[in-house]
Amino acid sequence: MISQKLNDQITRIGPQTAAGAVLRRYWQPAALADELRASNGAVPVNLLGERLALVRDASGDLVLATRVSSPDEPPAHYPDPQSIELVEGGPVYPVVEKKGMVFTYMGPGTPPAFPNFDCFRAPDSHVFAFKGLWECNWLQALEVGIDPAHASFLHRFLQDEDPSDGYGRQFRDKAAHTDMPMTQVLREYPRPDIEVEQTDFGLKITALRHMANDLTHVRVTNQIFPQAICIPMSREMIITQWHVPIDDENCYWYTMFTSFAKPVDKDVMREQRLKEHRLPDYAPLKSRANNYHYNPDEQESLTYTGMGLDINVHDQWAVEGLGPIQDRTREHLGRGDAAIVRYRQMLRKAIKAVESGEEDMLPMRGGADVGRIVGPLSNDAIASTHDWKQASFLTDMQRRAECPWDASV
Amino acid sequence: MAGRAFEDILDGYFPLEESVRQMMERHRFSTVWITLLHAPIMNLRDLAPTDPVPLTLPKIYSGMIDFMALLGSKQGNRIELEGLGDWFWIDPRDRAPTFPATIRLGEPAFVRGIGLHELGDDPDALTSPREVAVVRPKTSSALAEEMASATAELGWTSSRAFGFGRRVEGICDIADADLSRTLLGQDFTAPTESSDGSGATAPLDEPAYLLVNTSPDQLTPEALKLARRL
Numbered sequence: 001m002i003s004q005k006l007n008d009q010i011t012r013i014g015p016q017t018a019a020g021a022v023l024r025r026y027w028q029p030a031a032l033a034d035e036l037r038a039s040n041g042a043v044p045v046n047l048l049g050e051r052l053a054l055v056r057d058a059s060g061d062l063v064l065a066t067r068v069s070s071p072d073e074p075p076a077h078y079p080d081p082q083s084i085e086l087v088e089g090g091p092v093y094p095v096v097e098k099k100g101m102v103f104t105y106m107g108p109g110t111p112p113a114f115p116n117f118d119c120f121r122a123p124d125s126h127v128f129a130f131k132g133l134w135e136c137n138w139l140q141a142l143e144v145g146i147d148p149a150h151a152s153f154l155h156r157f158l159q160d161e162d163p164s165d166g167y168g169r170q171f172r173d174k175a176a177h178t179d180m181p182m183t184q185v186l187r188e189y190p191r192p193d194i195e196v197e198q199t200d201f202g203l204k205i206t207a208l209r210h211m212a213n214d215l216t217h218v219r220v221t222n223q224i225f226p227q228a229i230c231i232p233m234s235r236e237m238i239i240t241q242w243h244v245p246i247d248d249e250n251c252y253w254y255t256m257f258t259s260f261a262k263p264v265d266k267d268v269m270r271e272q273r274l275k276e277h278r279l280p281d282y283a284p285l286k287s288r289a290n291n292y293h294y295n296p297d298e299q300e301s302l303t304y305t306g307m308g309l310d311i312n313v314h315d316q317w318a319v320e321g322l323g324p325i326q327d328r329t330r331e332h333l334g335r336g337d338a339a340i341v342r343y344r345q346m347l348r349k350a351i352k353a354v355e356s357g358e359e360d361m362l363p364m365r366g367g368a369d370v371g372r373i374v375g376p377l378s379n380d381a382i383a384s385t386h387d388w389k390q391a392s393f394l395t396d397m398q399r400r401a402e403c404p405w406d407a408s409v
Numbered sequence: 410m411a412g413r414a415f416e417d418i419l420d421g422y423f424p425l426e427e428s429v430r431q432m433m434e435r436h437r438f439s440t441v442w443i444t445l446l447h448a449p450i451m452n453l454r455d456l457a458p459t460d461p462v463p464l465t466l467p468k469i470y471s472g473m474i475d476f477m478a479l480l481g482s483k484q485g486n487r488i489e490l491e492g493l494g495d496w497f498w499i500d501p502r503d504r505a506p507t508f509p510a511t512i513r514l515g516e517p518a519f520v521r522g523i524g525l526h527e528l529g530d531d532p533d534a535l536t537s538p539r540e541v542a543v544v545r546p547k548t549s550s551a552l553a554e555e556m557a558s559a560t561a562e563l564g565w566t567s568s569r570a571f572g573f574g575r576r577v578e579g580i581c582d583i584a585d586a587d588l589s590r591t592l593l594g595q596d597f598t599a600p601t602e603s604s605d606g607s608g609a610t611a612p613l614d615e616p617a618y619l620l621v622n623t624s625p626d627q628l629t630p631e632a633l634k635l636a637r638r639l
């Protein structure tokens with residue numbers, strides 16, 4: 001229960017807003033490289049309340065420039081590239097392309113360095129990027145991602161499928177090195193103990209599900225300041241996901257799927273996701289307009305939501321269901337929301353730092369040696385309850401040691 | 410006397426003193442020093458401390474603690490809170506020089522602090538290495554030297570110190586406070602040459618400080634990490 005004013009402070013991101021000023025101090029995903037390739041001209045970009053386009057400048061470099069727009073265009077408006085006109089003298093932002101994503105820096109001064117996260121270190125062959133539109137504020141989209149308990153409910157599957165059919169899908173692998181499907185672990189142990197630890201990049205979030213026979217399932221996920229998460233997807237892959245505001249009431253998730261051992265089968269990954277999204281604006285085919293294809297029969301026998309097997313749709317329904325901007329005057333967080341509480345404190349601290357001109361205090365800025373930040377460790381492990389910490393660490397080290405690219409930490 | 414640096418989350422929505430009391434109960438602490446940062450608060454005027462949490466928050470009832478250092482000590486079944494803080498209310502009518510301990514947090518708040526399991530006038534407090542110690546200055550001057558030599562007497566190489574340096578009535582605005590003898594996490598290093606100690610004993614009414622051991626080679630990595638984040 002925070003007042004509307006305090007809710008506005010942490011959610012609104014347009015120019016001259018407190019949270020917007022923090023997000024502008026970091027590289028932001030602006031488009032997929034797939035969009036650049038599909039366009040024979042400019043690529044429209046709607047980002048942080050600004051209407052922009054990716055274009056080549058006079059020297060042939062890719063930049064993000066302000067485009068002419070009308071106030072009544074839809075939030076994720078995607079005009080024909082040929083019709084895009086630039087605003088003369090409007091802001092122009094630098095861009096860099098990394099692993100299938102185009103990042104931009106919309107803040108003042110020198111942009112921070114990129115950390116050496118796995119998604120940036122892995123070769124192109126091992127990273128696949130995709131995005132999708134959610135019709136809600138970026139903060140509620142992020143906050144579901146740092147709540148380790150929600151997967152046991154929102155993503156509950158009432159039946160376990162053969163994990164060998166699970167390629168490229170979240171929670172469809174076996175849990176760690178057991179024969180237990182991940183779906184079963186989540187379903188049978190719904191109330192994890194949650195530990196949150198501050199790191200150089202944000203937060204390390206550990207969810208402990210104490211199981212039978214003195215075993216504990218350990219799931220390590222991360223919050224990367226300001227609006228990304230890094231979580232395990234399968235034993236083979238991790239997900240790094242940014243929740244990027246279009247405006248105050250709409251956002252894109254941008255995800256890098258990073259594979260350790262084998263190259264990513266990008267065709268399969270893209271095809272799976274294009275079945276659920278339309279081009280060119282990457283709007284999901286299931287939405288509030290069609291009730292997310294909710295099916296009560298499915299809910300009875302197969303999934304918690306009755307909205308199909310794609311967990312992205314579950315998250316989309318949960319966060320869009322809170323309204324365009326979650327009304328936090330009616331919210332009651334508990335101690336189980338530890339990561340959300342910690343994240344908000346970091347965000348408020350950052351807002352204060354920017355307002356008082358102490359930008360060097362922001363995570364991964366100032367004198368921080370950002371290039372030395374590696375990992376982060378994100379994985380699932382099942383271990384004896386007494387040494388879960390060590391087992392979780394060793395599981396990750398083993399995966400890294402067996403990996404053909406340099407994933408050492 | 411045993412104590413340690415700790416991190417926890419204070420529950421929201423209940424009176425602050427009740428949330429602190431429950432936190433102390435969870436850890437079995439008899440005394441705590443905690444720091445709150447950027448914690449939303451609400452002042453529900455017609456709500457008794459024992460009333461349940463309402464469902465929504467009218468906008469004028471809200472504010473924020475930017476910073477607050479609190480010392481909580483168990484007095485029977487209840488606790489006494491004293492502290493210094495910097496907070497604001499959106500409605501100027503809520504402004505006051507003191508912060509009632511019955512104010513409710515607007516959401517759970519992450520805190521770092523030091524907890525003591527049992528606080529007494531332990532004559533051995535300065536003799537054996539440990540994570541936390543209570544130190545009473547022997548004189549009313551040269552606080553920094555006193556803390557540095559206390560660090561050495563404890564057998565530590567470095568410490569971090571906390572204390573208001575005087576009696577505080579309730580929770581007061583830090584802007585109005587005399588901070589000349591207040592320590593809010595200052596670091597001290599043991600001098601290489603020990604001072605003459607001079608046999609002075611601490612006057613009993615002298616306010617105490619909590620010293621946390623930050624010596625790199627004396628603590629478990631976990632304890633050192635917690636101490637350094639205070």
Ligand SMILES: [Fe+2]
Nearest residue numbers: 151155311315
């Ligand atoms: Fe989810």
